[in-house]
Amino acid sequence: MNDLDCRLAAWNPVRAEDMLQASSSADATRLLHRILSQPTANPPGRRALWSSWQAKAWVAGVAATAAAIAVVVATVPSAHHQPAVVGFQHGPSLGVASNAAELVDYATRSAASTSAFVPGPRDWAYFEKFYGLSSSGGLEGTGEAQTWQQVGTSSYAASWHHGQLTRGSSGGPGARLTGWPGPSWTGMYPYLASLPAQPTALRKIILGNNDVDPGAAFAAIENLFGNFPVSAQLQAELYAVLVSLPGVGFTGHAVDAAGRPGIGLYMVHDGHLDAVIVNPRTYVYMGGLSIAVRGHPSYAALLAHPSTETVLESTAILNSGIVSRPGQVP
Amino acid sequence: MNGTGSHEERQAQLFTELFAANYGLVLAYARRRVGADIAPDVVADTFLAAWRNIDELPADPLPWLYRTAHFAVANQRRTLARRGRLDDRARLQAASDIAIDHSDQVAADMELTAAFRALSEADREVLRLAAWEGLRAGEIGMVVGCSAVAAKARLRRARQRLSRRLATAMSEQETPSLVRRTTAKGTGI
Numbered sequence: 247m248n249d250l251d252c253r254l255a256a257w258n259p260v261r262a263e264d265m266l267q268a269s270s271s272a273d274a275t276r277l278l279h280r281i282l283s284q285p286t287a288n289p290p291g292r293r294a295l296w297s298s299w300q301a302k303a304w305v306a307g308v309a310a311t312a313a314a315i316a317v318v319v320a321t322v323p324s325a326h327h328q329p330a331v332v333g334f335q336h337g338p339s340l341g342v343a344s345n346a347a348e349l350v351d352y353a354t355r356s357a358a359s360t361s362a363f364v365p366g367p368r369d370w371a372y373f374e375k376f377y378g379l380s381s382s383g384g385l386e387g388t389g390e391a392q393t394w395q396q397v398g399t400s401s402y403a404a405s406w407h408h409g410q411l412t413r414g415s416s417g418g419p420g421a422r423l424t425g426w427p428g429p430s431w432t433g434m435y436p437y438l439a440s441l442p443a444q445p446t447a448l449r450k451i452i453l454g455n456n457d458v459d460p461g462a463a464f465a466a467i468e469n470l471f472g473n474f475p476v477s478a479q480l481q482a483e484l485y486a487v488l489v490s491l492p493g494v495g496f497t498g499h500a501v502d503a504a505g506r507p508g509i510g511l512y513m514v515h516d517g518h519l520d521a522v523i524v525n526p527r528t529y530v531y532m533g534g535l536s537i538a539v540r541g542h543p544s545y546a547a548l549l550a551h552p553s554t555e556t557v558l559e560s561t562a563i564l565n566s567g568i569v570s571r572p573g574q575v576p
Numbered sequence: 577m578n579g580t581g582s583h584e585e586r587q588a589q590l591f592t593e594l595f596a597a598n599y600g601l602v603l604a605y606a607r608r609r610v611g612a613d614i615a616p617d618v619v620a621d622t623f624l625a626a627w628r629n630i631d632e633l634p635a636d637p638l639p640w641l642y643r644t645a646h647f648a649v650a651n652q653r654r655t656l657a658r659r660g661r662l663d664d665r666a667r668l669q670a671a672s673d674i675a676i677d678h679s680d681q682v683a684a685d686m687e688l689t690a691a692f693r694a695l696s697e698a699d700r701e702v703l704r705l706a707a708w709e710g711l712r713a714g715e716i717g718m719v720v721g722c723s724a725v726a727a728k729a730r731l732r733r734a735r736q737r738l739s740r741r742l743a744t745a746m747s748e749q750e751t752p753s754l755v756r757r758t759t760a761k762g763t764g765i
Contacts, residue, residue, distance in 0.1 A: 248735075250735055250738060250739060250742075251706065251707050251735075253688060254688075254692075254703060254706075254707035254708070255707045255708065257688055257689075257692075258608070258707065258708045259607075259608055260604045260607045260608045264604075265600030265601065265603055265604040266600055267600070268599055268600035268603050268604075269595065269596045269597075269599035269600055273616060274595075274599050277616075277619070277620055278592065278595050278623075280620075281591070281595075281620075281623055281624055282588055282592070282627070284624065284627060286587060286627055286628055286630055286631070506613075564611060564613055565611060565612055565613065576612070
């Protein structure tokens, strides 16, 4: 291996040794069982007809293409809503929620199988986002951003566009989060840890922080999701709060800034249609969408087919979590 | 019927062993290319294809799995591009960079990142397969669909192109610009 190969190898973003235990994960076990429940393409006893590697590769390509088409078909809304053969978007063990109550139920049960994390002050909160922004409707800018914010200090690091890491000690997302008490980022995780898990009590506190305005409470929760990686348990509790707010609706089809389909909870207030988009496989927050509402449109259609002319803000969380140093990703 | 049953059991056993031995490697392959969010879909597509071709897999199935994952990655990227309403190029760039760990080598990596991204996808893939998946030329050929000799030549050319781009980047850094841009206030930046 020459110097160039060594340098490339060192640049490897996912080390093989980090994946050694992956096959014993819950995701892997579920996938294995789901695949084994499918029929194989070949009847028993059939002999291989292809001997050359090229022929086998062609078969593999066709099979992979067919599988991918199945995923595409399954993820595009259809009149029949046929389940996918495979593909996580429509194949979770809990199923895809078809209403707000199911969303909360599935999110709560999914969260129960995950480990809660309590970040320490020296940890870093990480986000990778794809976003589109506009000041008056009609997307004016899109971009990607990686940010690291130290939990217990005001240290802030960001990688905006193509890996250029910048560091600073002020600013940063969430330095003052609208709709939440406390003046700074540093107090947010201790505050979140102090909140009750029971949705009714949680709802009362969040509404109290927002002048008992459901629209402001909705925006506060959306703000939190977009700026702080929080545990799946807290996300599920906050979904329950959202569902309990007057005016909140459910949609089975919402698209985030990266074009990924999800399900969502939305509210119309002040001429805006705001949505919290949820991953229908993992039930974690995957993005937000804010659309200018003109006339009397179908909200579901707006969320499923957001037009660049009316989208005010669109975000996709591509990756997030808690890491031990800036530059590290979960 | 017993024969049919035992054949199916053998298939299931074979697939379970193949899955256990290669799941992590295929997941790593997918995460390196499309990030943690989309990688599970790529892995699912890949192993479903393997299950459907279980009787026809080669003795060493890993290059076959990588090749199938290669198709699945391409399909996932096309799907995103079709669905999306925002800037496709930027989104795909984002999707391909999700798992990059800048870590302690940020400054040095920037140079490599820029040079690597300037290469064609074909060049990048053979370099990744060699450096990240640790494949030999013959195995790379299986993955990208060419002979071992052609793969070796592709790899050599890709390395040369990357080296040239890195050398160019270094020489540009070492040569001070004669004309400095100025801001509105006249301060050099």
